[in-house]
Amino acid sequence: MKPRTDPILDTTPAGRLDEGLMGPIVGYQLAQAAVTTNQVFAAAALSADVDLRQVEFTILALVDANPDLLATTLARALAVTPPNITMWLDRLEARGLVERVRSATDRRAQPLRTTPAGAATVARLAQRVAEAEQAALGGLSPGERAMLLELLHKVAHCRSRTARSRRVQPAAGPAAGTA
Amino acid sequence: MKPRTDPILDTTPAGRLDEGLMGPIVGYQLAQAAVTTNQVFAAAALSADVDLRQVEFTILALVDANPDLLATTLARALAVTPPNITMWLDRLEARGLVERVRSATDRRAQPLRTTPAGAATVARLAQRVAEAEQAALGGLSPGERAMLLELLHKVAHCRSRTARSRRVQPAAGPAAGTA
């Protein structure tokens, strides 16, 4: 594997390392990119004075966009195990951001809803994160951003139905290991 | 936020959920895409009969491509804390995959090297992962894959120097993550 010419294309962000065999591995590049977006999220949440983890933010947003969503569906969508979804929902409910309603047709199910406070929080944070990403990802043109989102979507849809989650590597696919 | 027409573009992979406010968030899409690549990696490692986490795989590959790499540099590159790098290196060294050499010029430093076994293992696994990704990501043309890698690289390079790692959301950026 001989060195290429463009340093920005075969080098890790920090340290100017040769990526070697990791160069063409999508999982690795995904993890490295996630280091950036994780920073952006953390900064945005801080500036918006919202104390939510990325998972919590995501859960809140999906519940908000899909009223009466069930925990099982959510767990599958996020590749999180049922016990863990229960935990996250417990926390969000304790903070008054989501509600577990009781279904009239199926007494096992507990349709989820965001509370007004929950809806307001996601909206505000989503706005901030979107702005922060746009600012931080100044290197990408609007067209490139759109292209990236579309390609990521395609990758996401290649997921097998039997999706079990596994952490992304820490930047290297932190363990490059999550999204 | 009104529903769009193309279901593959505003829906989560599992469950056909509306992504709502998460749609344009790169961190979220990154995490969702990582669910796919994490599956692919796990399957590839299994089929190659290699027991390595994504982080370990990445560390091994970077050390292999950058002989005499220092742990500190590696930690920055992967956005992993020094104590954690020490731990991963301990494991890899215990398995005879990497070596900690002693520097003649700076007796604090311990330049890293892959052992022949380590080099062989990364090479084999990298090959498998690359093949597995190509097979799994059949939905993307070679050109799209290349474009994706380049865009991810751009995002990665937008990382701020003071990079502290943070887990990617579990699929939603698991926590979405996290991405």
Add this chain to the structure above:
DNA sequence: TATTGTTATACTCTATAACTATA
């Protein structure tokens, strides 16, 4: 029997602080 959701629990990974030794 299958599904929704939960509890209990052990384990893995992460981060912080503090320390050694070199420079």
Add this chain to the structure above:
DNA sequence: TATAGTTATAGAGTATAACAATA
């Protein structure tokens, strides 16, 4: 004083197994 690397440790997050209630 600053850097390379380590130890010790507490905490966060995760997964597994087993269970309750309902379908």
